[in-house]
Structures are given as C-alpha cells and as structure tokens.
Amino acid sequence: MHAFFDAKRTVALFLASVLVLVAVFGVAAAQEEEAVAETAMIPETDSLATAMNDSTELAAEIQALIKKEQSGFVNRLKRSGIGQNYIKGGNFMHPLLLASIIALVFIIERFWTLSRARINVKGLMQKIIRNLREEGIQSALEVCQRTRGPIAAILHSGLLRADKGPDAVEKAIETAGTIEMSFLERGLVALATIGNVAPLLGFLGTVSGMISAFAAIAAAEQVSAKLVAKGIQEALITTATGLIIAVPVTIMHNFFVSQIDRFIIEMEEASATVINELIEMETSA
Template identity: 50%
Template sequence: MTLSFSALLFQGALEEGLFNMLVGYFNEGGPFMWPVLIALILGLAIFLERLITLNRADINTRKFILDVKEALQDGGIQSAEELCSSTRGPVASVFQAGLLRADEGIDAAEKAIQSYGSIEMSFLERGLVWLSLFIAIAPMLGFTGTVIGMIQAFDAIEAAGDISPSLVAGGIKVALLTTASGLIAGIILQVGYNYCVSKIDRLVVDMEESSIVLVDSIALLKQGKQIISDEELAERSAGKDDTSEEEKSDS
C-alpha cells in the first residue's frame, strides 16, 4: 500500500514537472506559440466531432443487410423502408432512398442510390477541409516564429556588436520552440485526419457493396423469387440461437 502510494506521488510529481516544463517552453516560445496552440485546439475539436459522427454512422452492415432482406421478403418494400428509417448511418439512408423509388423501377432506384450516396459521402467528409487547413497552418506558423526568432537574434548581435552564445541563445531558442510546436501540432492533426479518411473510406465501401445487394434484392422481389439464400437463413438462425443463449446466460 505504501509502495503504491509512493509510486502515485512520484508519478504525480513527474506529471506536474512535465506540465510546468511545457508551460515554461510555451511562455519562452514567444507570441507565435498562441496561433499554433489555437490551430491545434480547433483542429482537435474538428477531429473529435468527426470521430463521434463517424462512430455513430458505423453499424453492423452485414446484419443490417440481412434484416432488410428479411423485411423485403416478409413485408415488402414498405416494411424494409420502415426498418431503414429507424436505423442510423449512411447505409440505411442510402437504402431508404433506393426503396422510396423502387416502385418506379430498378433503374430509378439505382439512380436514387447513386445520388444519395454522393450526398452521404459529402456529409461524411464535412469538416475535413478545415482540418487539413489547420494541418498546413500549424507548421507554417511555427516556421514564421522561427524566422522572427532568428531576426531577433541577429538584431541582438547587431546592437551589441559582438557574437556571444548567451546573446543569441534567446532568439535561437524561440526559433526552435516555435518550429517544434508547429511540427508537433501538425503531426497530431495529421494522424487524426488520416484516421477519419480511413474510416470514411470503409463506410463508402460498405455503402457501395450494400447498394449492389439492395438493387439485386429489389430485382428478386419484383420477380417473385426468394431474396434470402439458404446460407443466409442458416447464418440468421445461428445468430438468433447465439443471442438467445447469451440472454439465458445473462439471466
């Protein structure tokens, strides 16, 4: 108990020392540290908003497709449309757009899916332009601070008429601190941007693959054929059995 408490105190002291060190570097970095910090905060805010939105848009696509097929086979287009309207995410929205035009024919449903898919993709990418802007701005602000710091260093040399390490160290330190801060901010935001892009790419692939399945299912429905295959029925029943067993074990 004493050892763990001592470890916590030591960890707290380290964190406090690190925080004080960062604050000290920030104050020594000069006025250009503030724009870099603002760019980092705004970029992180956009990233967190996109992260929450993309995670909410992500659903179990395979299960949803099976649910839609089952609704189409049992209750028709109206039942499948109601299922899509009660499900979140871009895949469900694209499905609903196609089902609303299904009565007009396969071509009309396919065009509606393509059009609404483009709209959903633009919704997913909303805000990424600003995030990429802050990724570019943060290092530039750091480099600008570097130039200002070097100018200050040479001004000090010119005023003193002598070159001494202590005289130019302040300006060079400002230059290095602003550069490092801008690069660190850019790296952090770039990682967040790449994560969002990879998440969006996966959602777009899900939309495209699912749309093909929906169009085929509507065609089978109009032909009066079975929509759900035997393999999907077996998978569906196996999933229901697993769910019932989990509920029994929980109870």
C-alpha cells in the first residue's frame, strides 16, 4: 500500500515538475517574444520617423526651390530692360499695364467671336431659297437653325413671321439685326476708349516725371547734362508706353469695325433676298 502511495506521489511530483517547467518555459518564451517585438518595433518606429523627417525636409526643399525660382524670375524681370523701364516709368505705368491687359482680353474675345460668325453666305442663301421653293418655310427654318452666325439668326427670326406677310418679316429681321449687332459690337467701345486714353495717360505720366526731374535738378547743387538727360529719359517712358499700347489697339479696333460693316452688308443683302423671294411666293400663290 505504501509502495502504491509512493508511486502515486512520485507520479504527481513528476507531473507537477513538468507543469512548472512548461510554465517557466512559457513565461520565458513570452518574454522573449515581447523583447523581439519591441526590438522589431524600434526599427519600424525609427524608420517611420525617419521617413516623416525625410518627407518634411523634401517638402521644405521643394518650397525653397519654388520660392527661389519665383524670386529668380522676379529678379530677372526686374533686371531686364522691360522691367527696368517699367520701374523707371513711375506710378502711371500701373494703369497702362492694366489697360493693355484689358485690351488684350477684348481683342482675343472679339477675334474669336467674329471668326466664328463668319460663314459662307452665298451657300446659305442658295440652300434657303431652294428649300423655300421646293419644301416650304419649315425646311428653310431648319436650315437657319443648323447654321451658326448672326445672318442665319436674323433670317430665322424673319421666316418665323412669314405667315404674317413680307412687312412683318422685314420688321422681325430689323429687330433681330439690331440685337445681333449689339453682340457683334460688344467690347469695341472699350477698345476705342483704351486706344484714346492710353496716350493721354502716357503724356500725363511724362508731365509728372518732368516735374519730378526738374525738382531734382533744382535740389541738386551741381546741374549736369547727364542728370537732365536721365530725368527726361525716364519721364518719356510713359509716353512711349502709351503709344505702344494705343497703336495696336486702334488697329485692331478698326479691323473689327470693318468686319462688322461687312456683316451688316451681308445681312442686308440676305434679308432683301429672302423678302423678295417671299413676295414672289405670295404673288404666285
């Protein structure tokens, strides 16, 4: 019996020892894994911090390069002949610059608009007359709707009143023509104003510069030809700038006016052709 209990106790002690060893090894393994994990996290954290620092430094370098390029462009512009003359011209150069920008915008817009308004008027009239004779007014209206430009627009307005008689067609065409003309002439007043005002602004800047130049001469102890020539040269910059702006603006204004006059003649010819055709159709009916 004692031998049985001793054997049983021995087995229990053995199992307890095994459990203790397993627990010890488990704790040791867990500690080792935590240590390995912490060791692995340190480089990861360091690499993340390094990457963030690198990205911050890269962004700072990019911003510095952008500022350097911008400042370099500004400095190059200031050192250029145009930039130096702009600075020497004084405060009146600012409104002249603004006027030139506005004029450039209107010139581009008008050129694009009038170019799109240009169509083959002869071909359009042949289609309209043929459709009027063969298929009727509705077919001619569809031709006008498919065609862009002011001429097709006024003819469309007139044909819509064809059932009211030639007089109603003529009045509708006149009304539509007035509206289309207002669109074609949009911006021309601004161009004419800039073309007239730019030289005056330049001359006013020259007068202001001459006043400043003579004031500097009066304040100088010794007057030299170089001092006088420099003041006059700087004062005349605004006059030259005003003329440089006014000449092309005036040329483009006159060009646009001539194009619009051509549109007016084509509108009148097309309107007369359509009205005469409607009168003939009414008479023959």
